Amino acid sequence: MREEIEVLQRALERERFARKSAEKILEEKSRNLFTISRELKLTNLHLQQLLDEKSSVLEGIFENINDAYLVIDLQGNILKMNDIAENLFGYNLNEEQLNFTDLIYESDKEYTKNSFITLKEKGSLSNYTIRIVTKSNKIKWIQINASLLFDRNKKPKEAQGIVRDITAIKELELQKEKILHQLEKSNEELKEYAHIVSHDLKSPLRSINALISWIKHDNLDKFDENSLKNFELIEDTLSTMDNLISDILEYSSADADSSNQTKVDLNHLVLELKKVLYIPNHIAINIKNKLPNLVGDKIKFQQLFQNLISNSVKFIDKEKGIIDIDVQDKNTYYQFSVADNGIGIEEKYHKKIFKIFQTLNKNKESTGIGLSIVKKIVNLYQGDIWLESYPQKGTKFIFTLKK
């Protein structure tokens, strides 16, 4: 009996101590929990403030951005858009539901479908350009930059896009293309016209020339000296006119033609020109530095040097004529010069001489087209031309050609 009581007493003691230790453990745990919950509350407060801050920043961006901004779900339903988007599309989400695909211009729908697949695969899409139809049935060009928005499990949830109205730019582009096309066409017509005109003008000229020479020959004994002199003047004028027409033809064909691009040895080209051109004995042509090779149209390079050399020859009035041709390498381009010791050009005419039909000298050989051809060719090779000249001393034409 006594033993049983002792067993029970010990059991009771264990229970009591166990209870006390449990109370102690639990108290400690609840204190811990209290501290943790206080910390959590503070953290939550901090996070809430951070969230409010970020939300207001985002809200600000959403409303103040200069482009249309919208959020769509993966089926294309527009969930959210800013005022600019509402104005652009003409729809108000508060009044009606809207699916982005319904806005798209019929023939751009297929392209859009593919772009949407790209967006889903890559997560973003940039500069994707399509046409849309607004509520008021206007067609607009838009450019979209979009990206996917993900949920907590990193699964795509929605997509956001910034939409730019590029209708005006697109229209200008189309207009530009149209104008360019028209310009090409009218240039072609003009060239053809020049061909026809020069051909048509030349044949009556030849007839007149023939008739005049017949009349002259038939009446050599009947005409007095004065009349014969006048006949000579008529012949000179006719020849000038013939040159003029030839030059116009040449000018009109001095356009860019990429089909004849070859490597041209300019040194060799000038040496050949020296043989072909009429150079009076009292004029010497010197090449100061060996001229380089350049890629381009050989005929045009020929026209270029021929015109400049002939020009110099024409205006040399000194007993000993000198024409110096030189070149300098300027890295991305070459700078050439053709200098003579001729009559020179007054500064006030330096600009004028490059214009078509401008001739300062009423010389029968001068048609006033040569230098305008030169300028046209130089410009064709992205170069520039200018001159240094002093009356009575001579003229130096300087021009550049891109390498």
Add this chain to the structure above:
Amino acid sequence: MKGIVFTEFLDLVEDKFGLEMVDKIISQSKLESKGYYTAVGTYSFSEMLQLLQNLSLNTKISIDNLLLVFAEHFFSVLVRDYPSVIASYKDPIEMISSVESHIHVEVKKIYPNAELPTFTVVEKCNDYLSMIYKSGRAMHYFGLGLMKKTFEHFNTTAKIDFQKIKDDGTEVKFIIQKIT
């Protein structure tokens, strides 16, 4: 070791052998806790070992068999205290095979310091499961008892065999065949 294991163990001893046996094995063991166990405390595993050894000595029942009976009792504690975990399973093989991947994960959330055995599934199909138990405490009989009760809980029966991979019982392969 979690206190609930001690309190449930002593409750079971009292239930089966009387309060005197509880008193006896506690006084025969050298316990740091003096036997003042509470479910919310944590105590050394060596105390459980001493209690088991002394109970075995006094009752002439092997430790393995004691563990088996204790595990069967302990299963009912789990059903009582964690019904939602058990209810999330429809099949005993599913439940046993996910001890490591689900149940122990949940245990670790509540008791980050718990030292748990590992159960690696070797082979599994609808009515067959083999897995390897590993624990320094060599309590595979405890596992066996829980498994048996699991099948009972789902009103099924199974033949559960095991092979010791290590003689000391720290690594044991369980082979479970559901009887249909």
